[in-house]
Amino acid sequence: MPPKVTEEYKEQKKKELLESAMACFAEKGYQSATIDDIVAHSGMSKGAVYNYFKSKEDIYLTLLEEATKFSFARFHQSFTPDMSASEKLHQLFTINASLPFQEEEKRKWVSVQLEFWINASRNPELKEKMRERLSMYRTFTQAIIQEGQETGEFRKDVNPEVLAESFWVLLDGAFLHVLIDEEAYPYKSLFQLSEQLILNELKP
Amino acid sequence: MPPKVTEEYKEQKKKELLESAMACFAEKGYQSATIDDIVAHSGMSKGAVYNYFKSKEDIYLTLLEEATKFSFARFHQSFTPDMSASEKLHQLFTINASLPFQEEEKRKWVSVQLEFWINASRNPELKEKMRERLSMYRTFTQAIIQEGQETGEFRKDVNPEVLAESFWVLLDGAFLHVLIDEEAYPYKSLFQLSEQLILNELKP
Amino acid sequence: MPPKVTEEYKEQKKKELLESAMACFAEKGYQSATIDDIVAHSGMSKGAVYNYFKSKEDIYLTLLEEATKFSFARFHQSFTPDMSASEKLHQLFTINASLPFQEEEKRKWVSVQLEFWINASRNPELKEKMRERLSMYRTFTQAIIQEGQETGEFRKDVNPEVLAESFWVLLDGAFLHVLIDEEAYPYKSLFQLSEQLILNELKP
Amino acid sequence: MPPKVTEEYKEQKKKELLESAMACFAEKGYQSATIDDIVAHSGMSKGAVYNYFKSKEDIYLTLLEEATKFSFARFHQSFTPDMSASEKLHQLFTINASLPFQEEEKRKWVSVQLEFWINASRNPELKEKMRERLSMYRTFTQAIIQEGQETGEFRKDVNPEVLAESFWVLLDGAFLHVLIDEEAYPYKSLFQLSEQLILNELKP
């Protein structure tokens, strides 16, 4: 006889908890958000939290892990086999540029993500994880650029790695600014210019 | 050494405290760094801290305030009247690009700064302060660009505000990446490319 | 003994805590008594105190609130429908006069009560609460006097409000003196005289 | 050569300090008023406080000591050799009844006095001092009553000690009530009634 509680049930609970955690972390920050906040937001009991996660940090880490997976999945999903390199690059920009504006929840996500980034810079283990993650993103973009260089879409005398890095530097920097200035500044035009800066450098 | 201590003495003490605070905030983050950490680092007593600052938050805010002042002073100092707009822009890049590599202390500073940025995004009052600060930086850079456009150094069909914003997005984004990747990635080349991306857009 | 504890269990805990708090406040005064004192006296943990009350002040206020309720309940209980006004007045004297001598705990209560009174005089909000409380006591006694005046037991040319006030002034003043002189001075005779002073004024 | 600083100068300084201390104790209470409050109020330095008094408690005790002296001096001063016992009693009532209404400062004095009373009830040493003080006041009043009994002004079958005690119980109780109700309640009439209650008992 299998356990009373199915695996899906448990996954569902974990997911609910993660969503509540994100809302709380987004609102108050990782340190300031309390387990009680998460409990209140999720409607579950305090014990339940510790049945599904072994610590507050565990929740945080799981949250970030899931997000990276989800983010990459979205990149791959949005590509079709017949896309050119510049179309892919444009797609990548579009996905990310639209991110913080779409939904409230997504916008919150940005602050949790960036806060984690800062925290990681102070913890060797997290730092290493973050480094790998950055490397994945960079490699992914670098591959697109190289593909474009091979097909002749892009100039060949551009260092694809450094430009890939610049691509994410521009996006991450923009996220940072959006956090403070979301209503005040016309970020749409910034994202357009960013794309243009990258493409300027690539077009033959 | 109590009675009628000179004003400089007190300024010096405050400065020492601020330096200790920065070291602690840099190492553990604002929330995790404790007053006792600052006390231990500075060698002063707990009471002394509260003789000079009224709360932990006060220390934090003072730290950031001083830094902004210092940062702007440095910009202005590094300019000479005979510089062209592109020389000024180059100078601005150089100052900032070299920042996180020079000294350990300066590098720590970046993490404190960025952490404050995230915190500000969750606190309306701080957010407003940060917005003003961003605006100052943007306006400052925008003026240089416009100056270049007037002298004919730069193309006139570029929106100076958006490009000024891009300038700082690139720098702040780079700071974010440096935090995680300072040894692993050749940031010199990134900063060079960043400058080139901006100048590409500007040169006639 | 955590999950789904009965409401009575929680009430019991609160009551225990309040009793410990009163013992501590009585011994050292509100300001000087520490949460640790209450913790030590109650045998609970420091956290437990904050599970049941939100602050030291909350404990204090609850303590006083409960006491006023209890005190009034006792007045009403001790009255029977067939009592004359002077019997009621006598009863009121008896209840209060016996109060500080009966039990150690009750005697302590007097000092906590009077300390609160002084504190209230320095805090507009508490002052207002206290004023209402005094007014309740006065009105209650005034009604008895008026009842006696209507039945002809008491003289009609006495201001019932002022005499009701005098009644409590005598009692509260006596409590004050008892605090200092409980063994040294024959308070029984004082309370007898007090009653006589009031009745002298009332008897036709 | 005598010390630069005359004895009067020092007495003056002490007096100033005591006045500031009383203002602070009256406003916040003994525990909550800080040495810094007194320093701020007096305009002196923190060191000065400790030059003239050895501790905060010392200030408090001196304050009370001085007050008792002053209070008794005032009683004696207000009596003339040709006064009858009932005139003296009336005088005593008048002095005390007018006390808390006259000046703001005097009114504050009442709260400091009563707070000390409560504190004394928790400290054997202070309690003993207070007991002596009460005894002095009682004996003083008792002497007047006995004087009246001897001259035939007052009834002889009244216990002068208990009535003297009642006299002060009424006054101290009234002070307590005034603290809370100073504007709301017509205390003049209460004091009048109080006097009448005492005289009723005494007149032949």
Added chain:
DNA sequence: CATGAATGAGCTTTCATTCAT
């Protein structure tokens, strides 16, 4: 004597985690 910066024990309160039921 005067000064006021320095001290540090001690205070209230918070909160991640545990575990008896």
Added chain:
DNA sequence: CATGAATGAAAGCTCATTCAT
């Protein structure tokens, strides 16, 4: 598995007192 009361280490901050100048 679920619950939520219990725990106590640790945090920020206060303030009476000291003492070098």
